[in-house]
Amino acid sequence: MELTIDGLSAWHSAGAHHTRVLDRVTVALPAGSFGTVLGPSGSGKTTLLRVVAGLHRDASGSIRLGGDRIDELPPERRGIGLVPQDGALFPHLTVTENIEFGLRRTDRRGRRTAAMLDLLGLRRYADRFPHQLSGGQAQRVAVARALAPAPALVLLDEPFSALDAALRGEVRDGVRAALADTGTTALLVTHDQNEALSLSTRLVVLSDGRIRQAGSPYELYSEPVDVWTGRFLGDANILDGVSDGTVADTPLGPLRHQAVAPGPVTVLVRPEQLRLDPGAAAGIPGTVRSTHYVGHGGIVALDLGRSVTALARITATPMPLPGSRIAVAVDGAVRAYPATAAAP
Ligand SMILES: Nc1ncnc2c1ncn2[C@@H]1O[C@H](COP(=O)(O)OP(=O)(O)OP(=O)(O)O)[C@@H](O)[C@H]1O
Ligand SMILES: [Mg+2]
Secondary structure: OOEEEEEEEEEEEEEOEEEEEEEEEEEEEEEOEEEEOOOOOOHHHHHHHHHHHHHOEEEEEEEEEEEEEEOOOHHHHHOOOOOOOOOOOOOOHHHHHHHHHHHOOOOHHHHHHHHHHHOOOHHHHHOOOOOOHHHHHHHHHHHHHOOOOOEEEEEEEEEOOOOOOOHHHHHHHHHHHHHHOOOOEEEEEOOOOOHHHHHEEEEEEOOOOEEEEEEHHHHHHOOOOOHHHHHHHHOOOEEEEEEEOOOEEOOEEEEEEEOOEEEEEEEOOOHHHHHEEOOOOOOOOOOOOOEOOOEEEEEEEEOOOOOOOEEEEEEOOOOOOOOEEEEEEOOEEEEEEEOOOOOO
């Protein structure tokens, strides 16, 4: 079901201190979509999920699920499944019993559990206890347990962060398929940029309890509202420039950008926008400082002179040699932000 969070603020108390950790957060998630809240550690992600689930009550604002207000309801009546940050399986219950935990004792209970075991590829582990599972299997059980009662919304708190890179991709795909299969609306929180960009249909960036930007992953990566968000979403070259309103004069030459007030700007250029031409005379001259090869391509660190450096991402080609001279061109439009006097 559709989730609408409006003007949500939340507080934590520690001793005499009452601190606001969420500040007027607004999120709109269409039914069946996969939303991700991306934010650094301590930005308020877990708090947000706990408020939506009804486990943290020191909050104000409204939460609607399928159009109905749920913020006054006790957790068990909200129709929400939560996969907590630590998975939190019951250690004395088997995989099957863990999944059955939230289901009412009806005839259909066995069938529903079997369907969840199949959906998440857990049939072989049905009779094991949590300590007999790998990290990835345990995470899948936690997701199966949350999905078993067919919730209107499932909340996932960094469900893949404890898994190694290879397993993470596999479990992620399994969970995404399970959610799509059941048509469940999902809200995941993570501090992992790649995860957020690859999983979500809608992405929200949270910092210090406030939303910086919301939109599709593509929108946020290609049109970040500010330098912080742009850097947080991926590798970025940040350069000083002077703009005439739509073209900035920068160490990488004149770069076209969205309309801004003319004057000093900070320009954000993604490394994959840089094109390197080893032999060429045309383009901005640079020197290769170092390279980082990753098989399908690599990152080239460039020296542009006057202590300006830049990173270029190149694909499937031999790495240029450190020390070699190279010409640099920039593909496509870049982002420019008016330079503030306070910027270092
Ligand atoms: N029980 C609590 N009492 C007091 N302050 C808390 C409590 N839980 C969290 N906080 C504070 O609230 C802020 C947000 O915490 P939260 O756990 O929501 O962040 P997070 O984004 O989930 O971080 P992480 O990525 O590390 O899990 C932090 O500054 C944290 O110190
Ligand atoms: Mg957290």
